[in-house]
Structure formats: C-alpha cells, structure tokens
Amino acid sequence: MISIKKLAESPGLTSVPPTYTFTPNPNDHPVSDDPKDSIPVIDFALFTSGTLDQRSKLVHDLGKACQDWGFFMVINHGVPESQMKAMIKACGEFFNLTEEEKQEFAGKHVLDPIRCGTSFNASADKVLFWRDFLKVFVHPKFHSPTTPSGFREILLEYSKRTRKLTLDLLEGISVSLGLEDGYMEKAMNLESGLQILAANLYPPCPEPEVAMGMPSHSDHGLLTLLIHNGISGLQVQHKGKWINVNSIPNAFVVNIGDHLEIVSNGRYKSVLHRATVNEKATRISIATVYGPSLDTVVSPAPELVYLETNPPAFKGMKYREYLEMQQSNKLDGKSCLHHLKV
Ligand code: OGA
Ligand code: NI
Numbered sequence: 013m014i015s016i017k018k019l020a021e022s023p024g025l026t027s028v029p030p031t032y033t034f035t036p037n038p039n040d041h042p043v044s045d046d047p048k049d050s051i052p053v054i055d056f057a058l059f060t061s062g063t064l065d066q067r068s069k070l071v072h073d074l075g076k077a078c079q080d081w082g083f084f085m086v087i088n089h090g091v092p093e094s095q096m097k098a099m100i101k102a103c104g105e106f107f108n109l110t111e112e113e114k115q116e117f118a119g120k121h122v123l124d125p126i127r128c129g130t131s132f133n134a135s136a137d138k139v140l141f142w143r144d145f146l147k148v149f150v151h152p153k154f155h156s157p158t159t160p161s162g163f164r165e166i167l168l169e170y171s172k173r174t175r176k177l178t179l180d181l182l183e184g185i186s187v188s189l190g191l192e193d194g195y196m197e198k199a200m201n202l203e204s205g206l207q208i209l210a211a212n213l214y215p216p217c218p219e220p221e222v223a224m225g226m227p228s229h230s231d232h233g234l235l236t237l238l239i240h241n242g243i244s245g246l247q248v249q250h251k252g253k254w255i256n257v258n259s260i261p262n263a264f265v266v267n268i269g270d271h272l273e274i275v276s277n278g279r280y281k282s283v284l285h286r287a288t289v290n291e292k293a294t295r296i297s298i299a300t301v302y303g304p305s306l307d308t309v310v311s312p313a314p315e316l317v318y319l320e321t322n323p324p325a326f327k328g329m330k331y332r333e334y335l336e337m338q339q340s341n342k343l344d345g346k347s348c349l350h351h352l353k354v
Pocket of ligand 1: 245287
C-alpha cells in the first residue's frame with residue numbers, strides 16, 4: 013500500500029483519487045469557529061505547587077472540563093517545550109524515510125508493538141484517509157523503530173514525561189469523581205498500563221473538502237494527550253456542532269477515551285473528534301494514549317454504581333480485547349463502546 017505522503021508528492025496531482033474521495037454528508041453538523049466555542053484551558057501549574065485550596069479548585073475545574081466537554085487544553089504542564097518540538101521533528105524525519113525503509117516497520121497484527129501504515133485500517137476502510145501513521149507501544153515495555161538516528165532517545169524521554177503528566181491528570185480526575193487519588197492507578201493497573209505513541213502525517217491535499225484525515229471517532233484508552241506542528245485540523249464535536257480546535261502553542265490537547273467513560277460509568281464521556289486536511293501545509297500530530305494494562309478487565313467503578321439510581325452502564329471487557337476490536341474494524345464513531353452498553 014502506497015503511503016499518502018508518496019501519493020501527495022506525485023507530480024501534477026490536482027485532484028483526490030476516487031479511493032480517497034468522500035461524499036460530504038449534507039446532514040453533517042455545521043462547523044463553528046466562534047471563539048466562545050473554545051475548549052476549556054486548564055492551568056496545571058498548581059497541581060504540585062499549589063496550596064490545598066488551590067489544588068481543590070484545580071480538581072474542580074478539571075472535573076468540570078471532563079463533564080462539560082471531555083476535551084481541554086493543559087498549559088504549564090511541565091513537559092519541556094524542547095522535548096515536544098524534538099518529538100515532532102523526529103516523527104517528521106520518520107515519515108521522510110523511504111517507502112522501503114518504512115516497510116520494515118509495517119507490522120501485521122494490530123497488537124504488534126511497532127506499526128506504520130496509511131489510512132486507519134486500509135483493508136477495512138471503504139474510502140481511504142489522507143493520513144499516514146506510526147504507532148509504537150512505549151509502555152509497559154519500551155519499543156522504538158531503530159531509524160532515524162536519535163529517534164529512540166527522543167521517544168523514550170517524551171514517553172516518560174507524557175506518562176507522568178497523564179498519571180497526574182488521572183489522579184486529579186479520580187478525585188474529581190469522588191474516588192481516592194490513586195484509584196485509577198490501582199484499578200487500571202497503570203504501573204503496567206499500555207501507552208501508545210501514535211504519530212499522524214497529513215500531507216497537503218489538492219481537494220481538502222472531499223478528503224478526510226481521520227474520520228469521526230473516540231479514542232480507546234483512558235486519556236489521550238495530543239500535540240501538533242502548529243497547523244490546525246482537529247475538530248471536536250460539542251453539543252451537536254463541530255468545533256475547530258485552535259490550540260495554544262505548546263499546550264497539550266487532552267481528551268477522554270472510552271475507558272474513562274466505562275470506569276466513570278458514563279459520567280465522563282469520550283468525545284467524537286476528527287482530523288481535516290488542508291491544501292497548503294503538511295500537518296503532523298502526535299497522540300499519546302494511555303490505558304489500562306492489557307489484561308485488565310475494565311468495568312464501571314463499584315463506588316460510582318448505585319443499583320437503584322445509577323446501575324452499571326457497561327459490561328466488563330479485557331482491554332486487550334477492546335483494543336483488538338477497535339483497531340481491526342473500520343473507525344466508526346463510538347461503535348465499539350456501544351457494544352459494551354448494558
Ligand atoms: C488520533 C487523533 C487527531 C489529530 O490520533 O486519535 O484523533 O488531530 N488525531 O491528528
Ligand atoms: Ni483520536
């Protein structure tokens with residue numbers, strides 16, 4: 013399968029080939045660029061250094077962002093800007109390897125620890141997406157492609173830093189749900205939790221209105237942290253509208269995944285989002301998805317289930333099985349989570 017990068021670089025490409033062409037849905041929700049439709053911003057500086065009062069305000073704001081939006085930006089997060097930039101640059105260099113060099117990391121099975129490719133699931137997608145990807149399992153066991161040189165070191169540092177930030181956010185989120193601060197870590201076995209780095213490349217597209225970078229979907233893990241190279245393209249669904257996310261430079265865009273929706277028994281919902289493409293610039297985004305350990309059977313936290321008024325909304329399932337289901341089908345909104353609805 014030819015990469016979208018190679019296709020986009022074909023000399024004289026002026027239109028999107030039919031296999032990549034979407035028919036825009038006339039019933040699709042309108043897109044809003046209204047500044048008041050902007051996702052919340054969480055200043056995380058006080059998480060470690062704040063007073064008790066400041067910390068509890070932060071936890072309150074975090075809970076509100078999770079409940080109202082499920083999508084928010086985090087600033088003053090402690091991850092050095094230089095590491096974020098280095099990771100984006102290194103991923104750009106990976107995508108610049110030759111087709112033959114990348115082939116070595118193609119991977120066959122959805123649970124292969126290193127896998128690169130194009131679209132989402134090229135064998136199941138009816139229409140292909142304008143996107144190449146690299147997915148690497150970086151925890152509990154660290155993996156990395158061996159090229160380009162320096163990639164491994166940058167990936168290792170970046171993975172550690174983002175894992176720490178995710179754990180801190182999950183601590184705050186646990187408290188905001190009325191659980192102990194270490195609840196997620198213990199119940200989800202996060203010491204051996206699965207962390208995946210997923211880098212996306214969206215090359216310029218001659219007809220961006222008929223192609224899609226990534227279709228509407230929710231993420232499978234507990235939380236996703238996303239950065240990008242300054243080119244916008246991410247859209248989030250909120251109250252029936254698509255909203256362009258114009259993120260603050262060096263902020264992380266954080267979103268709730270399906271497994272946090274399951275654990276919280278539906279109180280915090282995973283949110284639909286998608287990636288559009290543009291005519292002019294190459295966009296790179298990097299998601300780090302942190303989830304339970306692969307052998308954890310995830311079901312709603314008993315503390316959040318009241319049989320009379322708030323019965324369990326989801327059946328339990330092993331994270332490994334959920335991941336296999338999500339990654340081997342076509343990406344289709346929240347269809348995987350719906351399978352688990354009671
Ligand atoms: C993802 C994702 C959005 C983007 O990788 O799961 O939703 O902006 N990416 O690239
Ligand atoms: Ni996503």
